[in-house]
Amino acid sequence: MSDPEDEGSRRGALAGLLVAVVMLAVGLWLAHDLTAASKLQDCVMSGRTNCNVIEPAR
Template sequence: MLETRDPDESGRRRALAAIPFLIILVAGGVWLADSLRREAAREDCLAGGRRDCAPLSSSAP
């Protein structure tokens, strides 16, 4: 007997396979935006003539 496949099933399977890819893509975009923001802030600090532009540590010695 021939088994008939539901065409919607393959579409659902592809959509479920795309979810991890989209999650990784969004996480990478957030990481990249954060890195660019921190670098821009550091460059603004250096352009202002300051030398103490390193990020401050939040832990007290």
């Protein structure tokens, strides 16, 4: 019914898709982290001393 060659092709495609999704997630995390670090550095370089982010109490 299904060729073994088709099954291997699907596995390769799924593996490639998984790698692409993982790379996208890591890239987004890294971009978010670098943006936060850049904002903190800009705040410190402007001479302010209250650059820490304060989370509201829940």
